[in-house]
Amino acid sequence: MEQNERNTETEIEIRQIVGEWAAAVRAKDADALVKNYADDSVVFDLMPPLQSKGVENYRRNFEGFFSMFDSPLKCEMRDLAIKADENTAFVYSLTRISGTRKAGGETGSWVRATIGFSRRGGQWQVVHEHVSIPFDIDDPKRAANLEPDK
Amino acid sequence: MEQNERNTETEIEIRQIVGEWAAAVRAKDADALVKNYADDSVVFDLMPPLQSKGVENYRRNFEGFFSMFDSPLKCEMRDLAIKADENTAFVYSLTRISGTRKAGGETGSWVRATIGFSRRGGQWQVVHEHVSIPFDIDDPKRAANLEPDK
Numbered sequence: 001m002e003q004n005e006r007n008t009e010t011e012i013e014i015r016q017i018v019g020e021w022a023a024a025v026r027a028k029d030a031d032a033l034v035k036n037y038a039d040d041s042v043v044f045d046l047m048p049p050l051q052s053k054g055v056e057n058y059r060r061n062f063e064g065f066f067s068m069f070d071s072p073l074k075c076e077m078r079d080l081a082i083k084a085d086e087n088t089a090f091v092y093s094l095t096r097i098s099g100t101r102k103a104g105g106e107t108g109s110w111v112r113a114t115i116g117f118s119r120r121g122g123q124w125q126v127v128h129e130h131v132s133i134p135f136d137i138d139d140p141k142r143a144a145n146l147e148p149d150k
Numbered sequence: 151m152e153q154n155e156r157n158t159e160t161e162i163e164i165r166q167i168v169g170e171w172a173a174a175v176r177a178k179d180a181d182a183l184v185k186n187y188a189d190d191s192v193v194f195d196l197m198p199p200l201q202s203k204g205v206e207n208y209r210r211n212f213e214g215f216f217s218m219f220d221s222p223l224k225c226e227m228r229d230l231a232i233k234a235d236e237n238t239a240f241v242y243s244l245t246r247i248s249g250t251r252k253a254g255g256e257t258g259s260w261v262r263a264t265i266g267f268s269r270r271g272g273q274w275q276v277v278h279e280h281v282s283i284p285f286d287i288d289d290p291k292r293a294a295n296l297e298p299d300k
Contacts (some may be wrong), residue, residue, distance in 0.1 A: 042229075042231065042242065044242070044262035044264065044282065044284075045284070046177035046257075046284070046285050047284050047285055048284040048286060048292075048293060048296060049242060049284065049288065049297050050260055050262060050284060050297075050298055051229070051262065051298075053246065064253070068252075069267065075175060079192075079201070081192065081278070083238050083266060083268055083278075084237035084275065085236055085237050086235055086236065087235050088159070088233050088234060088235035088238050088239060088240070089238060090238070090240040090266045092192065092194070092278050093281065094200055094201065110200055112194035112200060112201065112280060112282075114194070114264045114266070114278065114280040116233060116240045116242070116264070119234055127233065128231070128240070128242050128264065128274045130242065130262060130264040130280050130282065132194065132262075132280070132282030132283075132285065133282075133285045134194075134195070134197050134198040134199065134200060135196050135197055135280075135282065135283045135290065135294070136198060136287075136290070137195065137291065137292075137294065138289050139288045140210060140285065140286070141200075141287065143285075144285070144287065146199065146200050147196060147200075147253070148200055148201075
């Protein structure tokens with residue numbers, strides 16, 4: 001197969017996995033969320049610690065997050081870029097997860113997300129994820145309210 | 151060539167580029183720093199904005215950073231993981247750049263770094279970089295002082 005065709009095919013596969021992840025966030029479905037994550041995935045998550053190892057930590061963090069909301073969540077992605085080879089791929093995007101908290105109040109921030117994939121046994125798996133808000137030591141609330149076009 | 155051999159070869163190439171980047175930081179050499187960056191590289195940098203496009207912004211940020219220091223910098227990397235295929239690769243690590251400011255005082259934080267590469271025209275280029283400190287809305291100074299083993 002030609003390189004270009006192969007890339008298109010893998011890009012479609014990766015785009016589908018990213019779409020399933022976003023659908024799982026909207027449905028607050030932790031099982032669906034971690035479906036494509038490797039057991040030994042290394043996550044640089046939005047909040048401390050510096051890194052967390054293993055899909056179970058990732059699932060637990062999202063279960064805690066999901067439990068703060070009554071209604072379905074919104075999950076918006078912008079500027080999704082996909083770089084995919086036969087067995088290694090990564091994507092990056094600006095992503096905004098938002099919803100209405102049980103405690104009251106709409107919440108949501110634009111975050112930067114980079115996700116790394118390896119194909120293992122024929123299946124794409126997320127082996128690395130990095131999610132962040134820019135660091136603003138003087139005004140972290142301002143950093144949490146940044147907009148993509150400003 | 152066998153898949154495993156190819157991976158080993160590309161891993162060596164990627165490791166060398168990462169090593170050259172770290173050496174450029176230590177020497178505060180902005181030309182050497184951006185040597186392997188694509189012109190259209192998309193960077194999610196430590197500080198706002200959410201994203202910056204193009205190697206020139208990246209170079210300017212580092213020139214500003216370098217100018218705050220008299221002496222060479224230290225650049226330490228831990229837990230460097232490399233996932234490399236024929237034309238796509240990514241790496242992630244915990245990285246600490248530290249030094250003594252002209253204004254006085256030792257400075258340095260552990261950051262999370264994820265770097266994405268594409269091979270273009272036979273040459274590996276950095277097409278994406280994501281650097282961050284975990285988000286702590288109540289105490290950003292604490293987040294800037296996290297240690298890898300705690």
